[in-house]
Amino acid sequence: MEITEEEFSRAVNSRSKFPIYEKMKKAVIGVAGLGGLGSNIACALARSGAGTIIAADFDTVELSNINRQMYTLKHLGMKKTLAIKEIISEINPFCNVITYDMFIDEKNCTEIFGGCQIVCEAFDNAQSKAVLVNTLLSSNKKVKVISGSGMAGFGRANDITTRTISDRFFICGDMKTDVADGEGLTASRVMICAGHQASKAVEIILKNHDKY
Amino acid sequence: MARINGEEINAENALISEYLENTGYSPERVAVMVNGEILPKTEYAKTRISDNDEIEVVGFVGGG
Numbered sequence: 001m002e003i004t005e006e007e008f009s010r011a012v013n014s015r016s017k018f019p020i021y022e023k024m025k026k027a028v029i030g031v032a033g034l035g036g037l038g039s040n041i042a043c044a045l046a047r048s049g050a051g052t053i054i055a056a057d058f059d060t061v062e063l064s065n066i067n068r069q070m071y072t073l074k075h076l077g078m079k080k081t082l083a084i085k086e087i088i089s090e091i092n093p094f095c096n097v098i099t100y101d102m103f104i105d106e107k108n109c110t111e112i113f114g115g116c117q118i119v120c121e122a123f124d125n126a127q128s129k130a131v132l133v134n135t136l137l138s139s140n141k142k143v144k145v146i147s148g149s150g151m152a153g154f155g156r157a158n159d160i161t162t163r164t165i166s167d168r169f170f171i172c173g174d175m176k177t178d179v180a181d182g183e184g185l186t187a188s189r190v191m192i193c194a195g196h197q198a199s200k201a202v203e204i205i206l207k208n209h210d211k212y
Numbered sequence: 213m214a215r216i217n218g219e220e221i222n223a224e225n226a227l228i229s230e231y232l233e234n235t236g237y238s239p240e241r242v243a244v245m246v247n248g249e250i251l252p253k254t255e256y257a258k259t260r261i262s263d264n265d266e267i268e269v270v271g272f273v274g275g276g
Contacts, residue, residue: 126273133243133250134243138250169250175271178274179273180274190276
């Protein structure tokens, strides 16, 4: 079914006194890692009308991802960058998804994400999380970073929160449960953390848009 | 006294690297904010904790 952007924006804005779509459309948001956190964050942002998403991951979709990531069985073996681009095009064809199929490290992350207003850190590995946060916040770019840490296992949903560390650094999660503790990862808990991260990004964009 | 992760702690003159080691943080898995600004990792072994510093050590855990 062909939908025009005008129809789509009207649908996003329905029941809002506030022009959500127009503000989200101007946003450039980075999603670093397209696993359980990143794939859910990217889709949530696309549904709210995000104009541009910079999405980076080096990985391919595996069966062990299906328990918590947005992909479906037909995506098995596909690059996550291509799979997320396809899924987002089926949700919001007006969202520009720019993909980087590569391992993100301290050498390339500023170049890839330096033009974003907000970057959602969505890696699996604790050290990679620290590298991205440290590098982006140490750079002279004004990018804000929303990180995810602590969403493994099946503990209380309400233990997952958003903490403001500085005006540029926010962290979502329970800050404790490590996947290395051996309690696995569940879609419900990972999606709560992804929801916190996407929600913080939307809040920043809709509340502070005029500052950009 | 410095305030570290919301608690008054007597750690003046300790290097950030010493503080992290003594409290069991892995320097590879943290972000350290000193008075609202990120402290680059290259500064951990050069920066001493001063009186009235507001320090936040964010430790990352795996999973995503």
